[in-house]
Amino acid sequence: MPTPNFPKFEDFKTDKRVQYIEETESYVFTDPTDGLEYEYDSNRGAWFPMWNEALVEQQQSAYGADAVETAKTDASDSSTTRPKGREASKRKLRENTRVYVSGLPLDTTEKEVADYFSQCGAIMPDLATNKPRIKLYRDADGELKGDALVAYFKAPSVQLAIDILGDSQFRSTDPGRISVQEARFESKNDNGATESEAAKRPRVDPKLLQKQIARMERKLDWADEEKPVSDRYKRTVILEHMFTLEELQEDVTLLLDLAEDVRSECEKLGVVTSVKVFDLSEEGAIAVKFKSENSAIACVK
Structure with a gap:
């Protein structure tokens, strides 16, 4: 099977054979000679085939079905180290x-x-x-x-x-x-x-894209270590199964009673800044926001 004429990295933006897939944040090259697709690995700086039926058929015709089965087995054995092609894309999309x-x-x-x-x-x-x-x-x-x-x-x-x-x-x-x-x-x-x-869709400059992705990853790494969740929501607790929709329909005053009762009980743990009853929630949810994170932690325990 002849080696495709892969586009160079600096030509991604102008080469019509290359598409940027937003959902997986990757570049995909379609070989016009056989319709096969390749995904660009920015870490390795190389193209890798995206496994599909056309690729299977082509390998079968070139090497025979047994060779393809062996290739499938090898790919399966190495899947834990690097999922490839559409399989990797689907995992990202899940x-x-x-x-x-x-x-x-x-x-x-x-x-x-x-x-x-x-x-x-x-x-x-x-x-x-x-x-x-x-x-x-x-x-x-x-x-x-x-x-x-x-x-x-x-x-x-x-x-x-x-x-x-x-x-x-x-x-x-x-x-x-x-x-x-x-x-x-x-x-x-x-x-x-x-x-x-x-x-x-506007075509993305690949060099600018790599810089932006690196900046985003650094920001996310910092956020994961320093501040994974907004402080506001560290102080918020969601209580579930506090009521049923049938109970609210039968007693219109239950909504206010619930809010007052929950506030009264939660204030034993610290200052409560708000109580919200989700009156349309099938899970019977109530959100309680405390002034301090420690009070919220105590409520969960």
């Missing part, structure tokens, strides 16, 4: 870092959404624009629809946003509440977008 938000005010901005959702963790910057990766959905006329997609750095921020910001007042002056849930996607192609959408 850990979702995005939330879908609905019920937003129709005059909101990306900055306002970023400020609100950054309470639950650092928001991933767009590698092309360096702005927070937030998408406000619009209708055919370009008007905001009230829903958005927010991408975090870390997967744990997703559940934190669901627990803390779900069914919350986005603005203190607006009685409306927002819904927050884990984002789900139905890929239209391998990149999760139609060909026309993919063509509209």
Whole structure:
């Protein structure tokens, strides 16, 4: 099998055979002669084949089925050291870092959404624009629809946003509440977008990309060691199974009684700054925020 004419690193930005996959943050090269795909390993500075059926068929025709089975076994044995191709990409995609938000005010901005959702963790910057990766959905006329997609750095921020910001007042002056849930996607192609959408995406300068990724990794390493979670949420405790939806429907005063009872009990452990009953929560959740982290730890124990 002839060696493909791989593009050079400095040509990634202009070479149309190279695509940058946002979801896996990697470059993929498609060989126009046989349609095979290769993923660029920035640490090794080399291209590696992405395992697919076309590659299997080509190897079978060149070496025979037995050789391919041996190759599969070898790949399986070494999978613990370096998962390759689509398998590695799928593993990266399994850990979702995005939330879908609905019920937003129709005059909101990306900055306002970023400020609100950054309470639950650092928001991933767009590698092309360096702005927070937030998408406000619009209708055919370009008007905001009230829903958005927010991408975090870390997967744990997703559940934190669901627990803390779900069914919350986005603005203190607006009685409306927002819904927050884990984002789900139905890929239209391998990149999760139609060909026309993919063509509209700005091509990322690979050198700039590597610098930004290195900067992000340093920031995350520092954050993991020094401050893994916002201090505000170190002081917040989520109590579950405190009530059922049926109980709230039967007794309209239960909501206030619950908040008062929980505050009264928790104040035995320290100063309580707020108590929030998630009245639509099927888990019967109540959030209690203490003034000090030690009080929150004592509550959990």
